[in-house]
Amino acid sequence: MKFCKKYQEYMQTQAQKKLPAVGFKNLKKILKRCRTDTILSQNSHRSQSSSPHSSSDISHDHHCPVCDGTFFPSLLKEMSAVVGCFNDRARKLLDVHLATGFRKYFAWCRDRLQGNHGGLVREGKDLVGYAIFNAIAMRKILKKYDKIHYCKQGQAFRSQVQSMHLEILQSPWLCELIAFHINLRETNVDSRKASELFEGCSLVFNDGKPSLSCELSDTFKLEIDLTCSICLDTVFDSVSLTCGHIFCYMCACKSGSITIVDGLEAADPTSKCPLCREAGVYEGALHLDELNILLKRRCPEYWEERLKNERVERIRQAKEHWESQSRAFLGI
Incomplete structure (x- = not known):
């Protein structure tokens, strides 16, 4: 046809x-x-x-x-x-x-x-x-x-x-929908029905590198790489910039020269994507919540290790932020 x-x-x-x-x-x-x-x-x-x-x-x-x-x-x-x-x-x-x-x-x-x-x-x-x-x-x-x-x-x-x-x-929403499919399939809620509908979507690992795969026909297969191009590891607390590239949230903050307290929306409009070099891609960034749920479930040991390591850095940045705010308020 x-x-x-x-x-x-x-x-x-x-x-x-x-x-x-x-x-x-x-x-x-x-x-x-x-x-x-x-x-x-x-x-x-x-x-x-x-x-x-x-x-x-x-x-x-x-x-x-x-x-x-x-x-x-x-x-x-x-x-x-x-x-x-x-x-x-x-x-x-x-x-x-x-x-x-x-x-x-x-x-x-x-x-x-x-x-x-x-x-x-x-x-x-x-x-x-x-x-x-x-x-x-x-x-x-x-x-x-x-x-x-x-x-x-x-x-x-x-x-x-x-x-x-x-x-x-x-669109980052496509990535989120594929992760949503897999999350539904792996839960006990309507698992049989979800499995029948979403058998074309999967999370695959090649040499330890994860990617989302979606195949709904014999002629089309979509694969989304889930390796952060900054830290070269599986994306953690993933975020998609408006250009469509996915990074770890903390890595994206570093590339935009901002702290995690300020958030990506505080990035300079001229800041560029580390991958495609397009400017102005930080303000509309989207947190990939479904993808984070999927990776946390599939890679629990890795997730706990990254969470432990990043917690120290997050606390340090938060402390520095509030100290600077206090000094500015007191005029020191």
Whole structure:
């Protein structure tokens, strides 16, 4: 089955949720019209030339007024809507799952009364599928653009989307959802149902290095490295910067030249990610609570050791912070 048809069928199953999607079919129609114009233009060029030209003779800097005026703006608008919807729904879902006390009891009773027990499980599964299907759709339509125009503008557009944080596979909420899946599977609550739905998600260790793996189809597999590129160890108290790179919280604070008392939001706007060197990525950083729960459960000895070592440093920084605050207050 062609991906366009498969994608349409998938989105039809999600129609009741009114989720935004990549207009794959409409974008293909734009490219189809462009392909016809390109072939006519090539034939005209060949008839006026004494020597034959191959497709490789076409400039890689080719600009199509039809496609560039409608194709990229439409795709950018659709991807922005998709990522915004995905992040918002994932945040709400995980807020409910991580709720404590009366709020958690209220959510449990509500689902029971509505006959929707296990709704979080299905919603989480659907959100991961939604992210992956739309990521594949964007990649395929951009690849088709480059093939028709004999250029690399589609690839350049994808890089632009990533720099704007509109690449859905970069979203830290996707990492959190995969960890959420595994956490549900390893608990006693609805374990059978969770196991059936989330068998494509797992935490794997290669040479002692952990990574999250998600495989929902034979053609797509997502892997997220969980090694901090600063301390070169398994991420501890993990946090994702807005560029999508994951670090230990204390390591991220050090790289941003701030203390853990101040928090990442206190980092200078010009501070850059240690990995991709993008500036302004600290203020919107996200604590990966589901991932921390998963790693704490899977690596208890490592977690306890890191916690013990970091507690000393955290106390030292807190003490220095309050001493400096006291001196400033007393005017010393």
